[in-house]
Amino acid sequence: MSSVDIPREAWATRIGFIFAAVGSAVGLGNIWRFPFQVGQEGGAAFLVIYLVFIVAVGFPAMLVEFVVGRYTERNPVGALRELGSGAWQYVGWIFIATGFVILSYYSVVAGWTIRYTILGLQDGYLADAGEAEAQFVTLASGLDAIVLHAIFMAAVILIVGMGIQRGIELAVKVLVPAIIVITVGLAIYAATLEGAGDAYAYYLSPEWSVIAENWTSILPAAAGQAFFTLSLGMGVMITYASYLGENRNLAEDGAIVIGLDTAIAFVTGLIVFPILFTAGVDPADPGAGAIFVSLAAAFGDLTFGWLIGAVFFATVAIAALSSAISLMEVVVSYAIDERNLDRMTAAALIGGGMFLLGIPSAYDLVLLDLFDLFADQILLVLGGLLLMILVGWSLSSLAIDELGRGIGDLGSYGTAWIWAVRIPVVLVLFVALVLGVLDYAE
Ligand code: PHE
Ligand code: NA
DSSP: OOGGGSOOOOOSSHHHHHHHHHHHHSSHIIIIIHHHHHHHTTTHHHHHHHHHHIIIIIHHHHHHHHHHHHHHOSOHHHHHHHHOOGGGGGHHHHHHHHHHHHHHHHHHHHHHHHHHHHHHHHTOOOOSHHHHHHHHHHHHSSHHHHHHHHHHHHHHHHHHHHOIIIIIIHHHHHHHHHHHHHHHHHHHHHHTSTTHHHHHHHHHSOOHHHHHHHHHHHHHHHHHHHHHHTTOSSSHHHHHHTTOOSOOOHHHHHHHHHHHHHHHHHHHHHHHHHHHHHTTOOTTOOSTTHIIIIIHHHHHHSTTHHHHHHHHHHHHHHHHHHHHHHHHHHHHHHHHHHHOOOHHHHHHHHHHHHHHHHHHHHHOHHHHHHHHHIIIIIIHHHHHHHHHHIIIIISHHHHHHHHHTTTOOOTHHHHHHHHHIIIIIHHHHHHHHHHHHHHHHO
16 A cells, blocks of 8 residues: 555644644754854844844744645645746755755764763763863764764654654653753753853843844854754744644744744753853853863763753753654655655665764764754755745745634735745845855855
């Protein structure tokens, strides 16, 4: 029997879709990437630009992906083939490529979080920054890193292979509440630390001059981060919405997903910066290793730091898992819909390919940084930009009708949404793409 004969899978419960979308959104982007972007791009000033982009760009863009998925009930390649003509048909392929690139290195980083959870429980963390850095270099590349990369990828394959209801939905119903509860708990703990006051000042009071001086790097970084953190620009939300059988209020769902993702990123800052300031570690220390070196060193300095650190890194691992599932599901849904593969085979083949592609990143951190930059500032933004142009400019009435299903007559809100997509969203993505390419070429 080919998969065409089987009815398309669907979420079992109302909350299942929201949890899955939140699980996708909340990930390494919030806990690993966000704090080091804030540190690198100048603290609170970056935070403000980022928040503006989340609301003005991320929200309209997420609704576009939702309506495309629910309307077509297809994987992203099939969806774009149905909606686009000519070259537009191939935009879905960019999403597939992006999924491959991102999950390849995302899984390597997720492997580190598992390693650092074990490290805390076994030996504790090293307080000396130099030693912590040397330890990170040893643990983060080479055989150790590859084994953990393999273990993490295997977990993702298993969950995705089990299917929408019995795999993904079940997993996120456990993982997402755990992430929320532990993150809030850690922020309360961090508030009791001695460096909390200085940390809040750094994190929450913007220096506007920083924006004026560095806008060419802050703008693409903030736009890329907004897309990355909301899992936009690579078909995740198209895919997840394609499993919606019912007419829901997608605007409400989008607002919940965005609200929770932003809250978790923000609260992570309330955890990370007090810990760094208390231990006297410089938050501007850049690079992919940031939370592993500086934060681990800070944990090494605190009483019970080994325990707090292990809980922290375990949370990061859980968040990474629920996001990795969605990255793989984009490609797996394509293999099922269009190649008639059965789900478990598809997950194993695709996960195997992603594992191989990740091996270079597990050997060389410079490569990992390049993969991350390429995926985040170029691929995601490019895929997102093309989708927004297509839907905003040539499918607007279809999109408005589809968003209205489950809401009712949108009135002028529908027009406002489409115009937000047409001009500001497209413009921001275009400028971010140009600056991102220039930045990457450097
Ligand atoms: N949103 C995830 C995070 O913040 C990353 C991600 C990007 C997941 C794109 C899926 C698609 O970590
Ligand atoms: Na996120």
